[in-house]
Amino acid sequence: MKRVAIVGMPNTGKSTFFNRLTGSNARVANWPGITVDIQVAKIPLDGGTAEIVDLPGIYSLHGSSDDEMVVCRFLEREPVNLCVVLLHAAQLDRQLTLALQLKALKLPMLVLLNMADEAETLGVRIDIAKLSAALGSPVRLISAKYGEGFDVARQSIESLVDEHPVAARAAIPSHSAGTACLGCSACTTDALSNGNGRVDALDRELDRIFRSAVNAPESLPEHLTARLDRVLLHPWFGLPLFFTTVFLLFELVYRIGLPMQDWMAWALDRLKLDLLAPALAPAPALLRSFLLEGVYDGLGTVLSFLPIIVIFFVVMAVVEDSGYLARAAFLMDALMAKLGLDGRAFVIQLMGYGCNVPAILGTRVMRSRAMRLLTMLIVPFSLCSARLQVFVFLVGAIFTAWAAPIVLFSLYVASFAVAILTALIWQKRYTSREPMLLELPPYRLPTPAHLLRQAWHVSEHFMRRASGFIVGGVVAIWVLTHFPTGVPAAGPETLAGRLALLLSPIFKPIGIGPLLSITLLFGFVAKEIVIGALAVIYGSGQAHLAGVLAKNLDWAQAYSFMLFTLIYTPCLSTVAAVRQESGSLRFTLFAIGWSLALAWFTSFLFYQGIRVLA
């Protein structure tokens, strides 16, 4: 099979191009370092199939962070028929270096100058023929986001693959010779000794090519980004503005998502009462209970959260594509430095508010192991969308409509607070001195088509999870609460009841009753199961569940339960990601142990504190 690799600096639109070329849904964001792993998709090309490979962005072939190493290893080992090099058309004054380095690998190359739209507004004009002659490979100007020039680029890929039917591996010159080496550890020490010299040689070539082929204005007109930055990066108002924005976005998700969730729950309940229950009436009682109060109630309650989750991720996509995240890194860097971290760690943590797993993988952009570990230690405290569902649900059931958003927001504050506390306590053990250099890209807006695709992608992912292990968890809970038969469901004589008795010494002091403690056991796998489990345990449809809960829980118990849910391990996938990225079982166990202990003590202090006060 033919293989085409997409290489380029971070944030140049490689994944955008990859998505357009292959119809995939790779993550795109206006933040350098979004793709940290190899993504592959197959497309029909030239009568056969070709494998298109989207790679993480690299600053140079001498990079040494883990995401850059992924690319180096790939280029070292995998033969390719074509290397598509994506460069930001308006930033050729620095990005051409990478093209020159790649040229030395002697792979068939196609250079795509992306963001033609931005280059044009900035008044950058490029002599394609001259550039192509200088680089010794075809060059095309495109806009991966809006599609301009895309068809031509696609045809070029096709004909170049055709011209190079045999895949070739990168020709890696010996290290001392010098213009190109992959970021292998062998060469970094070497390169150090003649560092400035080698850089200068490449520099001169770059300047020569740039001067002859590119016409860029000496000074830029005052553009929108500069004007926005004057406000958003204001020395005094910048941070308050950022947190206000975050708060308003949260309000937006909540205000739109909540009513939609209610409608969804109502519709699912009607479906059960009017259609399913009568249809199943002749079935044996145990089977009926299994299907209706087990599978349907459990899954239905989880499904009612689909709208709020979709809205949440669409809003998140707008934020990620806006470029505001890079500004957040700028505004927060000084504060994060006090915690032994940097602005990037803050953004990674913010991304964790969507889902912890990609955020853990996102730490690959950090070179220092200590800083990576410290970041991995705090990311799991980010209140991810799965935990948000549990909280929206409980808060709606226990608190008044007036207090609910405030309580919910207090959990976000708590999530920040534990992360800060953790970093403060452990920064001495994970000290690092990593330079912090980050591009601040222009502000951008996502296209409506991108948002639609994102919404679709989120729904699909959500449904896949729901139909997979969430069903499994719900069924397991039903079995535990309904066996042995002949005793009251979910009573103390059932399997669940006996298990809960064992756990009670741990959970009683923090105000978590026997049945709730069972849901926490399952919540270790995934937080969505907690909601499904609550529905099964309290054995009533979605619309009534809230009422049942309110009768069985007082607000202090509910809040203690939520604090515990927030702080103890997020889910099995996150644990697996930490294990994989840290490469250390010891660190993984430590991270789990620390969060469990912190969860218990926080809930304990809260619950006993309230008891004393009340």
Next chain:
Amino acid sequence: MSLNQVPSGHAAVIREIHAGEHLLQRMVALGLRRGRKVFVIRRANYHGPLHVRVGMTELMIRRTDADSVEVAVDP
């Protein structure tokens, strides 16, 4: 004089970079290299990073890292 000492709103030309391999590579990749003109746009409070523009690229750089960039004031 180092980049860190350039007042906000002013430009300077890079004369030399005194940084280790990793930082040097990153700086070069982001456009900070000998002979380039850097414009310091602003500084974040509490000893936060500098916001600079070099060529067509805007970037943030910590003050300690900016210290390793030796510059001459733009005539």
